[in-house]
Amino acid sequence: EEGWTLEEDLPEEGTVSEPKQRLPMVAVIGRPNVGKSMIVNRLSESYRGGSIVHDLVGTTRDRTYRRAFWADKEFFVVDTGGLIFEDDPNQVFLKEIRQQALIALEEAAAVIFVTDGQQGVNPLDEQIAVFLRKECKVPVYLAVNKCESDNGEFMAAEFWTLGMGQPFAVSGIHGTGTGDLMDEVCFNLPKVVDPVEDTAINVSIIGKPNVGKSTLLNRLVQSDRAIVSNIPGTTRDSVDEMVENDGKLYRLIDTAGIRRKRGIEYGTEFFMINRAFNAIRRSDVSLLLVDGTEDMSDQDGKIAERVVDEGRGCVIICNKWDAIEDKDNSSWKKMNDYVRESLPQLTWAPIVVASALTGQRTANVFKEVDNAVEQHRRRVSTAVLNEVLYEAVSWHKPPATKAGRQGKIYYCTQVSVRPPTIAMFVNDPSLFRENYRRYMEGQFRKALGFAGTPIRVVWRGKS
Ligand code: GDP
Ligand code: GDP
Secondary structure, three states, X not given: OOOOOOOOOOOOOOOOOOOOEXXXXXXXXXXXXXXXXXXXXXXXXXXXXXXXXXHOOOOOOXXXXXXXXXXXXXXXXXXXXXXXXXXXXXXXXXXXXXXXXXXXXXXXXXXXXXXXXXXXXXXXXXXXXXXXXXXXXXXXXXXXXXXXXXXXXXXXXXXXXXXXXXXXXXOOOOOOOHHHHHHHHHHXXXXXXXXXXXXXXXXXXXXXXXXXXXXXXXXXXXXXXXXXXXXXXXXXXXXXXXXXXXXXXXXXXXXXXXXXXXXOOOOOHHHHHHHHHHHHHOOOEEEEEEEOOOOOOHHHHHHHHHHHHOOOEEEEEEEOHHHOOOOOOOHHHHHHXXXXXXXXXHOOOOXXXXXXXXXXXXXXXXXXXXXXXXXXXXXXXXXXXXXXXXXXXXXXXOOOOOOOOOOOEEEEEEEEOOOOXXXXXXXXXXXXXXXXXXXXXXXXXXXXXXXXXXXXXXXXXXX
């Protein structure tokens, strides 16, 4: 039907041309709350274009970096992450920001340093400026955000004191000024016509402290697999571990945070959660570790929820199986049931009961990751989806509202992968309540599996 053009570009199989060069990275750096993610969103939105796809922003994210273009330049925007820190920014914070920023800087072709014009120059901005002047070898562009008001230019001028050159008054919310800024940023960016796509599978190892993340990481890295340390362009994250298994390349994410944990006492739950969130954002699949010898807590739930929100694949590793005493025939099932019950967000994630310490069943992890990745990238034909839809509707019609209005579903189609996202085209989305939406999602899952990946169902009206 006309008017339902979907601009999500799912390439036809076999049409991908030989890649040549990496796209340049533009790193967005700044203290929390200055509007970095707002700016990143604005830049990467321009990549998608089109109104329907615009609605899907947030559901169709690129896995690690956001792709963007401006004028004739294509690039990735890298958000250095919403760092959360405590009231008195001490060494701990500085180390965190350094670590995050260094990763981004190492591979960046340009840096956008974002500050908050409404708050004025902040001591943390000054620290970041000092840091950038010292560590950064590529051009830095100073964006003074939240300058949508009439005296925006005036507010921005104050930031000359940072010594980072001309401040650009911008507003991530309104979009004012971002054009001039991007013209400037892009002027010096290399133009890449035929970009290399990074093929490594990004795997984050996440979970509460002490569940065995570093032990598992070491296990995965040390087994008789080649550790790939100098593939060009893959070593940029000194904190990530590249591992090859069965001919495929995996990037194990956030190992630095894990490794350095012993050296630096971060302490707060904030840091734990924040680090996990950053790792999740950068991954295709998360290995969510839980400790089989302990009760689960809402920290586990919080992390699980984030995996779902970010639309990442997931494999649950129930660790420390070796330490469970008096195991009998029912122990394994009991453990599985307990984990399922405790993580209702992840009913679709496979559970591997394992021991990172002894290596028991850790060999299964790569296989489970591969399955999850395959499902995460899976495309189902419109014909098959509509068969499922037809069945589902004939079992259970959309209920009419009290006012007698009847929801009608015309058809559905998959609009994106990572995670699989199905758009339902209906007369009026507001006629479909939460429980019917859940029913429909459940039917897709029941019919199509999608084990290891969340799926999304978005409801689109005619206007
Ligand atoms: P980040 O932590 O640097 O990624 O900051 P966010 O992008 O999450 O934004 C932090 C807050 O600033 C949010 O409440 C935004 O709504 C607000 N914000 C972001 N950009 C602008 C802007 O251009 N103008 C105004 N007034 N507020 C903004
Ligand atoms: P992290 O904080 O999640 O990185 O956890 P670590 O990998 O540092 O492990 C925390 C503690 O649990 C260490 O004492 C490990 O030796 C222990 N541990 C990790 N995995 C296992 C396991 O499979 N079985 C047992 N018994 N102990 C484990």
